[in-house]
Amino acid sequence: MWAQPFMRCYERTYDHAMPEHLKGGHYGFPLLVQLGEDEWMLLTEAAVHGHYGASHLVVDANNGRHLRTAFAPDQFTSVQAQLPFTTPWRVMIIGTLETLVASSLTTHLSAPSIIEDVSWITPGRAAWSWYAEGDTCGDMKTQRQHVDFAAEMGWEYSVVDGGWEGVLNVPELIAYVKQRGVGIWLWTHYKGLATEALLEEKLALWASWGAVGIKVDFFDSDNQQTIQIYDAIAESAARHRSWSISMALRSPAASIEPGHMS
Structure with a gap:
């Protein structure tokens, strides 16, 4: 696995470790898992907005292959929402590294852009x-x-x-x-x-x-x-x-x- 130990600012490096070395840890999305010689799985989220809140991964203390999602440590109350509302997607993308990099799954699981004219958006250095x-x-x-x-x-x-x-x-x-x-x-x-x-x-x-x-x-x-x-x-x-x-x-x-x- 390649995993970033969870911290609120998301400014940690990604560590390469076997599942048993991650026991009991908290890790941020996305998390990358090598399943085989050229088979990989990416765990992440999509469609995260203020109607719910973001999550991270918690690894079981006894089994490094058992993971669950958890809210932020400072989410002290239940999520406040009005019906109808939707929860974020929990996403697994499986394939070669090329497949993962080229995947648009998270984009398609999220709502479309609310900006009609994007001509002013110019990426640069x-x-x-x-x-x-x-x-x-x-x-x-x-x-x-x-x-x-x-x-x-x-x-x-x-x-x-x-x-x-x-x-x-x-x-x-x-x-x-x-x-x-x-x-x-x-x-x-x-x-x-x-x-x-x-x-x-x-x-x-x-x-x-x-x-x-x-x-x-x-x-x-x-x-x-x-x-x-x-x-x-x-x-x-x-x-x-x-x-x-x-x-x-x-x-x-x-x-x-x-x-x-x-």
């Missing part, structure tokens, strides 16, 4: 100053250097990570990047978008500046309430024609907002 230089995102000189680097490399975007708010003159930076043919993404903590009023106010403001996307961080939960906030951010970002990335959260398990990544 990005410079990221935080990875290279840490907490320098409020420094205009550093951000311009990374924009210049992105332009030189032919990359489409540059990410302005945590520490810019109240420090960096973003409209000035965006005026500069437009001359270089690069788009700007802005970091934010999810709690700063946790109410409808804050969400609409900030996304409208950042869109008016010309930011092309947002990087939303520190969800650190799979519980129903957090997934509802996640859904609201993705939906609002789509209305403002803004890309959105979620950090410290499960892998995407739905397709209704194709401009959202995790």
